[in-house]
Amino acid sequence: MGLVTQWQRIKASPINQRRWSQFRANKRGYWSLWLFLALFLLSLVAELIANDEPLLIHYQDRWMSPLMNAYSELDFGGDFDIPADYRDPYIVDLIEAEGRLYWAPVRFSYDTINFELTEPAPSPPTSVNWLGTDDQGRDVFARLIYGFRISVLFALVLATSSSVIGVAAGAMQGYFGGRIDLLGQRFIEVWSGMPQMFLLIILSSLVQPNFWWLLGILLLFSWMALVDVVRAEFLRGRNLEYVKAARALGLGDVAIMARHILPNAMIATVTFLPFIFIGGLTALTALDYLGFGLPPGSPSLGEMVAQGKNNLQAPWLGLTAFFSMSGILVLLVFIGEAARDAFDPRKRM
Numbered sequence: 001m002g003l004v005t006q007w008q009r010i011k012a013s014p015i016n017q018r019r020w021s022q023f024r025a026n027k028r029g030y031w032s033l034w035l036f037l038a039l040f041l042l043s044l045v046a047e048l049i050a051n052d053e054p055l056l057i058h059y060q061d062r063w064m065s066p067l068m069n070a071y072s073e074l075d076f077g078g079d080f081d082i083p084a085d086y087r088d089p090y091i092v093d094l095i096e097a098e099g100r101l102y103w104a105p106v107r108f109s110y111d112t113i114n115f116e117l118t119e120p121a122p123s124p125p126t127s128v129n130w131l132g133t134d135d136q137g138r139d140v141f142a143r144l145i146y147g148f149r150i151s152v153l154f155a156l157v158l159a160t161s162s163s164v165i166g167v168a169a170g171a172m173q174g175y176f177g178g179r180i181d182l183l184g185q186r187f188i189e190v191w192s193g194m195p196q197m198f199l200l201i202i203l204s205s206l207v208q209p210n211f212w213w214l215l216g217i218l219l220l221f222s223w224m225a226l227v228d229v230v231r232a233e234f235l236r237g238r239n240l241e242y243v244k245a246a247r248a249l250g251l252g253d254v255a256i257m258a259r260h261i262l263p264n265a266m267i268a269t270v271t272f273l274p275f276i277f278i279g280g281l282t283a284l285t286a287l288d289y290l291g292f293g294l295p296p297g298s299p300s301l302g303e304m305v306a307q308g309k310n311n312l313q314a315p316w317l318g319l320t321a322f323f324s325m326s327g328i329l330v331l332l333v334f335i336g337e338a339a340r341d342a343f344d345p346r347k348r349m
Contacts, residue, residue, distance in 0.1 A: 019342045019343060020342070022341060022342040023338050023339065023341075023342035026337070026338035026341055026342070028334045028337075028338070029334045029335050029336075029337055029338020029339070029341075030338060032330075032331040032332075032334035032335050032338070033335050033338070035331060036328075036331045036332070036335065039148070040148075040149075040152055042145075043145055043146075043148045043149035043152065044149060046142075046145045046146050046149055047067060047104075047109075048104055049104055049105055049106060049145060050104055050105070050106035050107075050108055050109060050110070050139070050141065050142035050145055050146070051067070051103075051104040051106075051107070051108075051109055052086070052087060052107060052108055052109045052112040053066040053067065053086050053109075054066055054086055054101040054102055054103050054104075055067060055102050055103065055104055056101075056102040057095060057099060057100070057101055057102070058099045058100045058102075059075075059076060059095055059098060059099035060098050060099060066084075066086065070083055071083070071084050072084060073091060076091060076094045076095050077094050077098075078090075078091065078094060086101070087107075087112075106130065106139065106141055106142055107128075108129070108138070108139035108141075108142045109142055109146075110138065110139075110142050110143045110145075110146040110147070110299040111138065111297055111299075112138060112139065112142070113136060113137040113138055114128070114129060114133055114137050114138070114139065115137070117133065117137060121133050121134065121135055121136060121137040122134050122135045122307075122311050122314040122316075122317060123137075124314070124316060125316055129141070131144065131316060131320050132314065132316045132317070132320075134304075134307045134311070134317060135307065135310070135311050135314075140304070140316070140317065140320055142299075143299045143303075143304065144299075144301075144304065144320060144324055145299075146299035147299035147300045147301045147303070147304060148301065148324070148328070150211070150294070150298070150299060150300065151281050151284055151285065151300070151301050151328075152281070154211065154214070154215065154280065154281070154284050155277045155278075155280035155281040155284065156277065157215060158215055158218055158219060158222060158276075158277075158280035159222075159273055159276045159277040159280055161215070161219055161223075162219060162222040162223045162225065162226070162276055162280075163226060163269055163273060163276065165219070165223035166223040166224065166225060166226030166227050166230065166269075167226055167230050167262075167265065167266075167269055169184065169223065169227050169230075170226060170227040170228070170229070170230025170231040170233075170234065170265070171230055171231075171234050171257055171261070171262065171265065172184070173185065173227070173231045173234070174230065174231040174232065174233065174234025174235040174237075174238065175234045175238050175253065175256075175257055175261065176253075177235065177238075181231070184227075188224055188227060191221070191224065192221075192224055194221075196221045197286070200217055200218065200221075200283075200287060200292070201287075201290065201292050203217050204217065204287060204292035204293070205292060208295065209287075209292065209293060209294065209295070210294070210295060211294065214284065214287065214293060214294070218280060218283055218284070222276065222279060222280060222283075225272060225275075225276050225279070226268070226269055226272055226276070229265075229268040229269075229272065230265045230268065230269065233261065233264055233265040233268060234257070234261055234265060237260070237261040237264060237265075238261065242260060243256060243260050243261065246259075246260055267343045270339060270343060271336070271339050271340040271343050273336075273339075274332050274333075274335050274336030274339060275336050277332060278329060278332050278333070278336070281301075281328070281329075281332075282329070284300075284301075284302065285300075285301045285302040285305065285325065286302060287302065288300040288301065288302025288303050288305075288306070289302035289303070289305045289306050290302075291306075301321065301324065301325055304317070304320065304321040304324070305318075305321040305325070307321070308320070308321045308322070
């Protein structure tokens, strides 16, 4: 109940209502937000859209779900106790003799190879492969959906983690000042002056990278984006009258920072968050493009860009990568601009 009450108070706040009204007034950013959320929610259920296994099987008067359970050939009257290959015509005929298969709209997963191509891979778009196949015969549309999901989740986790670390570092420097602020600023100056992309490539080449390893590497540098704005807000806020009054009443430093100064600093954090999100997404795409990103075979927007570069004779690969990346970035920029304007106190409706 406490969280519900707090959320109701936030919604009822006149300031937040004004901010939401200003955000909605920016039609470009408002509809970009809903479109991006719709695409993201669809990607979360990518297995229901593109899958090389049927979603449901009705066999001998009972329902079976290959997505939830693994079945062998013996379960459908086959000869061997091995996982059922639902793309094998023999298994399909066994099931359809006494039941029915219900497939996803796209009968390919991100790693499924289409062995029934009528043209050498990469093959052009058809009614079977909506956006064609890459040079390994994998469905481009399926890889786009799964790659979009991984990229957005990666950027979301990175932006959230970076914000937490950046806000904490900026708050400590700005509130306490003195030696803490001096040492913190010198460290950030040295750390931000390092060639980030080269260090990322070197670290990624030392081990086999995965989702969490890449997240940790990028987090080493991405947290600095918010430090300066949060530090400036805390430097200004620590000398305000209501902060001095709270300190005089015996309120602790942590409570003062969390209750009285942090809400104002969060305005800058929220406005910068979409752009930090963009930075994380493009960094992962760049690493995947260069071959230092996710493990080989993983669905990735960067790998799609590399496919387009390596197969200029297949323009659908390059066009898919270009329009998908540019569309995502345009939506995020529009959302970020609308959020920035909504939280800007100088703007009024």
